[in-house]
Amino acid sequence: MSFPLSLGIQVDRLDHETDRVYSRRCWFIANQNPKTINQYLQAEKWSFIDANITFLKCKYSEDVHDKIERMNDQVLYRESDLDFNAFH
Secondary structure (H helix, E strand, O other), X not given: OEEEOOOOOEEEOOOOOOHHHHHHHHHHHHHOOXXXXXXXXXXXXXXXXXXXXXXXXXXXXXXXXXXXXXHHOOOOOOHXXXXXXXXX
C-alpha cells in the first residue's frame, strides 16, 4: 500500500509498519514539501528516523535529534491525521 504525494510519488508502506507509524511518516514527508526526487528521498530517510525516535524511543546524536525537531516544527500533527482510516 502507498500514499500518493503531489510529486506523483507514493510513500511505500513497509510490511511491518503499523497504520499509526505509516500515517505519521506520510505526514512527515508531505509536510517537508519535497519538490524533487532527491528532496523526497531525504524526507523519506528522515521520516524513518523520526518514527524510530517517536515510536521505538531510539536515541541518536544530538545533531540528529535537533534536525528532527526542526523538521517536526514544520509538521502539524493532529490525532486525526494519525488515523490511517482518515485517508480512505
